[in-house]
Amino acid sequence: MEIVLMLLKVFAVGGVICAFAQLLINYTKLTAGKILVYFLLAGAVLQAVGLYQYVVDFAGAGATVPISGFGYLLSKGAMEGAKKGLFEALTGGITAAGMGITAAIVFGYLFALFSKSRSKKN
Amino acid sequence: MRTMYFKNNPSILATSSIGGPKETTGALGKYIEIKGEDDTFGETTYEKAEKQMLYTVIKNSIQNAHKEIEDIDAIIAGDLLDQIISATFSARSFDAGYLGVYNACATFTEALTIGAALVDGGYLKSVVCGTSSHFSSAERQYRYPLELGCTRPPQAQWTVTGAGACVLGNGDGVKINCATVGKVVDFGVVDVNNMGAAMAPAAADTLYTHFIETGRTPDYYDAIISGDLGVLGSHVLIDLMWQKGFDISKVYHDCGAIVYKIKEKEYQGGSGAGCSSMVFCSYFYKQLCEKSLKRVLLMSTGALLSSLSAQQGESIPGIAHAVCIES
Amino acid sequence: MENSQNFINENYLNYIKSVSPRTNESKTLFRAFLVGGLICCIGQGFRYLFEYALGLSGNELAAFVSAVMIFLGAFLTGLGVYDRIGKFAGGGSIVPITGFANSVVSPAIEFKTEGYIYGLAAKMFVIAGPIIVFGVASSVLVGLVYYGIYNIF
Incomplete structure (x- = not known):
């Protein structure tokens, strides 16, 4: 029961974040790359002022799977690092996000190596 | 005055056209001379496929006009890729003069105008005018990678995978x-x-x-x-x-x-x-x-x-x- | 400059705006909500899996979940499926981290024809590069600000 309720929250929050992106696409003609950057920065800023953590506690993956969650992770890492010292303050962000970036590069290269771009019919 | 009149009636002696699978199954598909089974036309990249299309229609239009390549004085061609490589590389295979032209999608009538003027004035006996475009090569040059999951806005158009060429000269037609x-x-x-x-x-x-x-x-x-x-x-x-x-x-x-x-x-x-x-x-x-x-x-x-x-x-x-x- | 006149014809642009087709608002929003929510639920599923099976928590858990989601995004892009999902879902498949993976893999596949170094590897970050640039830059800024705050108080 608890899991079902949690999944509902995940679905709702994740869905709303994505629907908001769609709203931006419809009204501002922003391209995919720009939307990703803006959402990442929004997540980073919201975490820096201490708000995004509440969304993550409430909705779990609904807040961490969207790219704003990647920004959250970067900010959170930097904030935790800042407690330890200057070096950790500078590297904390990329340490926390290192897994994601590594995965993107490694999987990206591998899958690109073994696949071909297909032309579209519609 | 921007209008020129051709006194000696340069004529279109023959044409040839080629299209990819989406085009040949479209509303005008049955009229297209060469129907590509897939849009690579046996090549490894889409740029090479576009070159292959243009090469094929130039060759076929000359055949359809019952001429040999020696009879053709110049090929006037263009396409959408940077430095009009499809036109240039397809002209590479012909022993004829070559004029590369570019006016984006208006290239075909630009080529026809130049070709007709050259033939009409008696400067050249016969020329081939052709243009090509390919959805996948244009998409990557002007827009996004094919596999990127983005939506096309409702006012967008679809780049045609196809080419056409015609032989201009003096004669019936x-x-x-x-x-x-x-x-x-x-x-x-x-x-x-x-x-x-x-x-x-x-x-x-x-x-x-x-x-x-x-x-x-x-x-x-x-x-x-x-x-x-x-x-x-x-x-x-x-x-x-x-x-x-x-x-x-x-x-x-x-x-x-x-x-x-x-x-x-x-x-x-x-x-x-x-x-x-x-x-x-x-x-x-x-x-x-x-x-x-x-x-x-x-x-x-x-x-x-x-x-x-x-x-x-x-x-x-x-x-x-x-x-x-x-x- | 003589050549830099203003070409804007306001009347014409307004007229174009009035005749251009509009995106179907409710349909696209619903699809984005649906697919975006589903992708996040898949992520939550992996969260439970890693939490109970591997005993992960906190940043580690989040990092592993995002790695798996990136794997899935890259995998579906390689299969040529992700752009179809994207055509249906719009923002619903762009914003999740799978969309980030898609934006890495799709140019990499596309530019493979220009070689494995200057084609595939160099073009990998054509779309996703700015995300990493702004992400790292903003985290450094946040880190410095918080370092300043902790050391002043």
Whole structure:
């Protein structure tokens, strides 16, 4: 029961974040790359002022799977690092996000190596 | 005066057209001479596939005209890729002169105008005019990678995978009567997905100039054919011409709007340098040969942007050249 | 400059705006909501899996979940499926981290024809590069600000 309720929250929050992106696409003609950057920065800023953590506690993956969650992770890492010292303050962000970036590069290269771009019919 | 009259009746001796799977299953698919089974045409990259298409139609149009390559004085060709590589690399395989031309999607009528003038003046005996475009190579140069999951806005058009070429010379055939050279017109459209809106003012300017300078009216023609304005751009052109006092709606067609079966209303039809050449060299040329159309005005339209100019915030200039063809 | 006139024709642009087709608002929003929500639920499923099966928590858990989601995004892009999902879902498949993976893999596949170093590897970050640039830059800024705050108080 608890899991079902949690999944509902995940679905709702994740869905709303994505629907908001769609709203931006419809009204501002922003391209995919720009939307990703803006959402990442929004997540980073919201975490820096201490708000995004509440969304993550409430909705779990609904807040961490969207790219704003990647920004959250970067900010959170930097904030935790800042407690330890200057070096950790500078590297904390990329340490926390290192897994994601590594995965993107490694999987990206591998899958690109073994696949071909297909032309579209519609 | 931007209109030139050809006194010695240069004629279109033969044509050839090729299309990819989407085009050959479209509304005009049965008229296309060579039907590609897939859109790679046996090549490893889409750029090479485009070159292969253009090479094939040039070769076939010469054959269809019962000529040898030695009889051809020059090939006038162009396409959409950087440095018009498809045209250049396909011309590499022919032992003939080569003039590379670029006016984006208006390249076909530009090539026809130059070719007709050279033949009419007696400078060259026979020339081949051809253009090509390929959806996948254009998409990657102007837009996004094919596998990127982004949506196409409803005003977007679809680059035609196809090519067309025709042989011009003296002899029996469909005559090129006159041509009106277009002017670069820019009304400030910046939406790179709305090519029809960007090109329609240029088309209206060329068409209006053609009517004024020749004293003709839309009734003179059995068909006025624009290149790739799409559904939206066609409406805009009809409106703009109406404002200038000409009702073209009865005889007007757009190659882009008719090339596909537009199942989804949201898309505007085809575009690309290969759009008007493929459609003219297949469907309209056949109609002219069968005399079911006697006088047509072919007006390819082009959007003269590059991906750099679009990123620097420049608006999209348009161009259109009109060629009057009579059977 | 003589050549830099203003080409903007306001009347025409307004007219174009009025005749251009509009995106179907409610349909696209619903699809984005649906697909975006589903992708996040898949992520939550992996969260439970890693939490109970591997005993992960906190940043580690989040990092592993995002790695798996990136794997899935890259995998579906390689299969040529992700762009179809994207065509249906719009923002619903762009914003999740799978969309980030898609924006890495799709240019990499596309430019493979220009070689494995200057093509595939160099073009990998054509779209996703700015995300990493802004992400790292903003985290450094946040780190410095917080370091300043902790050391002043």
